[in-house]
Amino acid sequence: MKNKNLIIAALAIVTFSFASCDNSSNKSDNAGALSGNMAERAYVAPGEHDEFYSFISGGFSGQLSVYGLPSGRLFKVIPVFSQDAEKAYGYNEETKPMLNTSYGFVPWDDSHHPDISQTAGELDGRWVFINGNNTPRIAKIDLTTFETTEIIELPNSAGNHSSSFVTENTEYVVAGTRFSVPVPQRDMPIDEYKGNFKGALSFISVDPEEGHMNLEFQILMPGFNYDLSHPGRGKSHGWFFFSTYNTEEGHTLLEVNASQNDKDFIAAVNWKKIEEYVKNGGGKKMPTNYAHNVYDEKTHMATSTMKKEVVVVDPLEVPGAVYLLPTPKSPHGCDVDPSGEYIVGSGKLSANLTIHSFTKMLAAIENEKFAGDAYGIPILNFEDVMEGTVVQPGLGPLHTEFDGKGNAYTTFFISSEVVKWKLGTWEVLDRKPTYYSVGHLMIPGGNSRAPFGKYLVAMNKITKDRYIPTGPEVTQSAQLFDISGDKMEMILDFPTIGEPHYAAGIPADLLKPNSRKIFKLEENEHPFVAKSEKEAKVVRDGNTVHVYMTMIRSHFAPDNIEGIQMGDKVYFHVTNLEQDYDVPHGISMIGANTSELLIMPGQTETFTWEPKGEGVWPFYCTDFCSALHQEMQGYVRVSPKGSDVSMKWTLDDEWYDSE
Amino acid sequence: MKIKAKFIMILAALLPLSLFFLPLWNITLEAPQYPDDLGMDIWINKIADHEPNDIQNINLMNHYVGMKNIPEHMAEFDIFPIVVGAMSVLGLVIAFLNKRKLYLAWFILFAILGAIGMYDFYLWEYDYGHDLNEHAAIKFLDAEGNPLDYQPPLIGNATILNFVAKSWPMSGAYLLFTGMFFSVVAFVVGKKEETST
Incomplete structure (x- = not known):
């Protein structure tokens, strides 16, 4: 023994x-991954579940991907800002309004920073928000259905980058503009940018019950570039911090002209003060035009409403609401530690990290010790607010996350590494290379009061030789680190979609019990639903034909339709009658100029078909639904315009007609 | 005299009434691709989903081999409640008549009726598992080349194709059995009470 x-x-x-x-x-x-049983730590055995969900932004795919951790397995790509032919998102009649904007239908965007809703500073797992960067929008994804249920466009914004981060109780989801632009837009010389362009910081309230978003107010800031932002928490709850660059207000060759100032700013915004100001009638109502798109889970349809007004706030009119904290060299990341005391500025052209103290900031404001002002906004002294510096931890710092155990982890783009350092002492504890040129990193709950400091995902900008090559365009790469010990250990390397920017992670146990299995048929309020085969019918209205169709293993009802004529516009409103988990059906018609439909149990979706020729045209189920999936099909007969073939339909040769 | 026996017999007569509130029997189908199982609960007046939509999903699965849908209505659903109600009333009358031999008679009558009920259940199961639509999409044969049947077990577990079918009594049945057992207890206790007086 x-x-x-x-x-x-x-x-x-x-x-x-x-x-x-x-x-x-x-x-x-x-x-090799076998050393230190690394492979074992990332291994999730067949049939076992991952410990965490991670929502990794799809970058220029415009979508949001769902990966499991620690396995790195891809479970779903949630369509958000881009059309998705697989799921008919943005193709079917129900979801086309989701992509409506003041510019009309926009089928694509660049999705950046997902953030999960919080209650009392901790992840509550109700929604995840993500920003569309190019045509400024914020989307809300419901974490019971994992579907995009709301998108709000942001006026006066351009390059919606310092977004979409939530306050401690999801009072607001906050979005800042990268580009400053003329507000309102007008025809003016570009070189008159300086002093004339404005940067809008948008505060979108979130209804605590349904999650509906409303653009409450926009702060019109000086014409800098607003890069990233994070909420205060705990003691700093009520404040929001935005990093800025191009405080030079350059409008051309920014790589040089926006890199001249030794220090730019982190803007500290007391949003509670501005909220109160607006509540008391402050701010100016400005005419504008932006889309607010809401998907209703009962009707299974989205509606798009154009809003015509926004409240804009001049920060100078709310004394004490906005201060500028000098921060070296074009800070990118602007991250707040779990206690809410430290604000980490990653000067991306600097070799050092700058950490500001919230307590010191309040004291400096109290003492009215200002170094000057920018367009009337007070600038605090760097020395008064700066708490510490992590000296030369690497090259090109970008983003910082926290493990809740007093440590911070920062990515370094130029030197391709993640560096672990200690809050308070600012000493470097560990560093690990990434492959290559890491951008964001994510620790589940790393942007909250209570991080789950077990894993860290590094998301890289460059892949090169990491995987088997696939021609000039290669996949994106992420690396998973186990951070439960003193030293970080890379345990997995996995490909991701698009170019991942930020990600948000949450323990699987917080979401799994809420995940919907089916939509209840009896709750379906779609105006063209057929809740049983008896309700299936075909209705002509001039040149428009509405087919009320049902699908269940393994047939459509009706599956033979006659009386369609050339020149008709045929709407197939298809209801999946199934009420069983994981039994979707699909449908597509030969030559339809649109995507398939992929319809979940209890759901109704619609595609449009304009026949191009007389004949008998087939349609079929596109999702392998059962042993008789290949039998799940039907025909539509198309006759010449004005033909006397009557409108009739059948399942199993029991014909019905529209008379 | 015979107060205890009378009390026990009243209880015996009342317990079957629980069948109006609790299910009698359950058949559950288990297969790997149905991690939540599929189940139907048999009541004296209906066959109901164990979990929402189970019956629709059982019907959808069974129609491939030509099995009929689970009936929404059967004659038994009208008869069983009357029989159970009548037996309870009869039991109460007997309790108040306070003749202990009638307790035993009530038990025997109920046992006979129960056996008839089980036989009827078996007949329905036989029909459900054997009377298949001749146009069924899938027709399996057994080793001798005869059409396979899909009859669920009367009681116990059985493997049917890729499913394990489990057929077991539920709470209502157990309370019914308890009631029947109590009538025997009342008979025995009554005898003791008679001899002690």
Whole structure:
């Protein structure tokens, strides 16, 4: 017995020394995942569930992907800002309004920063928000259905980048503009930018019950670029922090002209003060035009409403609401630690990290010690607000997340690494290379009061030789680190869609029990629903024909239709009568100039078909639904315009007609 | 005299009434691709979903091999409540007549009626599992080349194709059995009370 213990102790020492040796060497990556049972730690056995969901932005795909951690398995790509032919998102009549904007239908965007709703500063798992960068929008995804249920456009904004971060109780989802632009838009010389362009910071309230979003107010800031933002929490709840660059207000060759100032700013906004000001009638109602699109889970349809007015706030009219914190060299990330005390500015052209203190900031404001002002907004002294510096941790710092155990983790783009450092002492504890040029990183709950400091995902901008090549365009790459020990250990390397920007992670146990399995047929309020085969019918209205169709294993009702004529516009309103988990059906018609429909149990969706020729045209189920899936099909007969073939339909040769 | 026996017999007569509030029997189908199982609860007046939509999903699955839908109405659903109600009333009358031999008679009558009910259940199961639509999409044969049947077990577990079918009594049945058992207890206790007086 004693001997056995000795052997175990010896083994433990060997393992430990092997592991530490492993960590100190950059060659560890090649030492193989089997060392230190790394493969085992990322392995989720068949049939087992992952411990975390991670919502990784789809970047220029415009979507949001759902990966499991630690396995790195892709479970779903949620269509958000881009059309998705697989799911008919933006193709079927029900979801086309989701992509409506003041510019008309926009089928694509660049999705950036997902953030999960919070209550009392902790993840509550109700919704995830994400910003569309190009045509400024904020989307809300419901985490019971994992579907986009609301999109709100932002006027006066351009390059909606410092978004979409939520306040401690999801009072607001906040969005800042990257580009400053003329507000309102007008025809003017570009070189008159300086002093004339404005940067809008948008505060969108979130209804605590239904999650409906409303653009409450926009703060019109000086014409800088607003890069990223994060909420205050705990003691700093009620404030929001935005990093800025191009405080030079350059309008051309920004790579030079926006990199001249030694320091730019982090703008600290007391949103509670401005909220109160607006509540008391402050601000100016400005005519504008933006879309608000809402998907209703009962009607299974989206509606788009054009809003015509927005409240804009001049920060100078709310004394004490906005201050500028000098921060070196074009800060990118602007991250707030779990306690709400430290605001980390990652000067991307600097070698150091700057950490401001919220307490010091309040004291400086109290003492009215200002270094000057920018367009009337007070600038605090760098020395008065700066708490510490992480000295030369790497090159090109971008983003910081926290593990809730007093440590921070920052990505360095230029030197391709993640660096772990200690809050308070600012000492570097560990560094690990990434492959390559890491942008964002994510720790589940890392942007909240209570992070789950077990895993860290690094999302890289460049992939090069990491995977088997696929021509000039290669996949994106992410690396998973186990951060439960003193040293970070890379345990998995997995490809991601688009170019992932930020991600948001949450324990699976917080979402799994709420995940919907079906839509209840009896709750379906779609205006063209057929809740049983008896309700299936075909109705002509001039040249428009509405087909009320049902689908259930393994047939359509009706599956033979006659009386369609050339020149008709045929709407197929198709209801999936199934009430069983994971039994969707699909449908598509030969030559239809649109996508398939993929209809979940209890749901109704609509596609449009304008026949191009006389004949008998087939349609079929596109989702392998059952052993008789290949039998799930039907025909539509198309006759010449004015033909006397009567409108009739059948399932199993029991013909009905429209008379 | 015979107060205890009378009380027990009243209880015996009342317990079957629980069948108006609780299901009698359950048949559950288990298969790997149905992690939540499919189940139907048999009541004295209906066959109901164990979980929402289970019957629709059982019907959808069974129609491939030509099985009929689970009936929404059967004659038994009208008869069983009358029989159970009548037996309870009869039991109460007997309790107040306070003749202990009638307790035993009530038990025997109920046992006979129960056996008839089980036989009827078996007949329905036989028909459900054997009377298949001749146009069924899938027709399986057994080793001898005869059409396979899909009859669920009367009681117990059985494998039917890719499913395990489990047929077991539910709470209502257990309370019914308890009531019947109590009538025997009343008979025995009554005897003791008679000899002690």
